[in-house]
Amino acid sequence: MKNKNSYYAVIFTSTQSENTKGYDEMANQMEALAKTQEGFLGLESARDSVGITVSYWESLDAIKNWKQQSDHLIAQQKGRQDWYNWYKVRICKMEREYEFFKS
Amino acid sequence: MKNKNSYYAVIFTSTQSENTKGYDEMANQMEALAKTQEGFLGLESARDSVGITVSYWESLDAIKNWKQQSDHLIAQQKGRQDWYNWYKVRICKMEREYEFFKS
Numbered sequence: 001m002k003n004k005n006s007y008y009a010v011i012f013t014s015t016q017s018e019n020t021k022g023y024d025e026m027a028n029q030m031e032a033l034a035k036t037q038e039g040f041l042g043l044e045s046a047r048d049s050v051g052i053t054v055s056y057w058e059s060l061d062a063i064k065n066w067k068q069q070s071d072h073l074i075a076q077q078k079g080r081q082d083w084y085n086w087y088k089v090r091i092c093k094m095e096r097e098y099e100f101f102k103s
Numbered sequence: 104m105k106n107k108n109s110y111y112a113v114i115f116t117s118t119q120s121e122n123t124k125g126y127d128e129m130a131n132q133m134e135a136l137a138k139t140q141e142g143f144l145g146l147e148s149a150r151d152s153v154g155i156t157v158s159y160w161e162s163l164d165a166i167k168n169w170k171q172q173s174d175h176l177i178a179q180q181k182g183r184q185d186w187y188n189w190y191k192v193r194i195c196k197m198e199r200e201y202e203f204f205k206s
Contacts, residue, residue: 009195011112011157013147017205044116046149052157054114060198080203088202092112092195095163099191100183102120 007041007094010063012053014079014087023083030075037066063091110144110197113166115156117182117190126186133178140169166194 016023027045034040034055039062045053057063066072079087119126130148137143137158142165148156160166169175182190 008198009112009114009193011114013157044153044155046151046153046155048149050147050149052147052149052155054116054155054157080205084203085205086203088200090112090200091198093198095111095194095196097191097193100187100189102183102188 008057008060008063009092009094010055010057011090011092012051012055012087013090014051014053015049015085016047016051016083017085019082021082022078026075026078030072033069033071034066037069038062039065060091111160111163111166112195112197113158113160114193114195115154115158115190116193117154117156118152118188119154119186120188122185124185125181129178129181133175136172136174137169140172141165142168163194
């Protein structure tokens with residue numbers, strides 16, 4: 001992830017419906033597309049009983065542009081129609097961070 | 104999760120080492136302990152190749168108290184010593200949120 005003094009995170013938490021046909025392909029496409037967006041900094045994703053995807057952005061404008069990107073709008077609609085029983089989107093501003101690496 | 108106008112998230116991202124003995128028990132204990140902490144609002148967790156745990160807190164003070172809680176300090180030390188190759192902790196302030204429920 002690129003290094004930024006101040007940036008934003010979008011925490012996307014979801015539970016899937018029983019119909020996940022086409023989900024993985026779309027998720028991969030959306031991740032690839034996000035990486036081409038202006039202001040994109042990074043993305044981390046994991047799923048157990050709940051799915052959590054956190055994406056990192058330079059600004060609130062970058063997040064807004066990504067939300068309104070046309071192919072992403074189609075994915076969002078498909079998500080609400082088919083793939084998700086529930087999701088929650090939280091947008092938050094980084095206050096501080098620290099990191100550990102095993103020596 | 105309790106409803107709050109303004110609150111904070113701790114995004115804990117990690118990769119595990121090969122030695123995960125005792126990890127699951129400790130993770131369960133820490134989740135139970137976090138729930139008893141003043142200012143705790145909720146927690147979501149998932150792991151694939153990367154683990155993501157997001158916990159939600161009323162204030163930065165509540166986060167600081169949790170970080171310094173004595174049993175949690177022991178878990179953190181054990182995590183650095185044995186369980187994690189890498190982790191990153193990000194503390195961020197909620198700006199806005201929205202939610203979808205399948206009707």
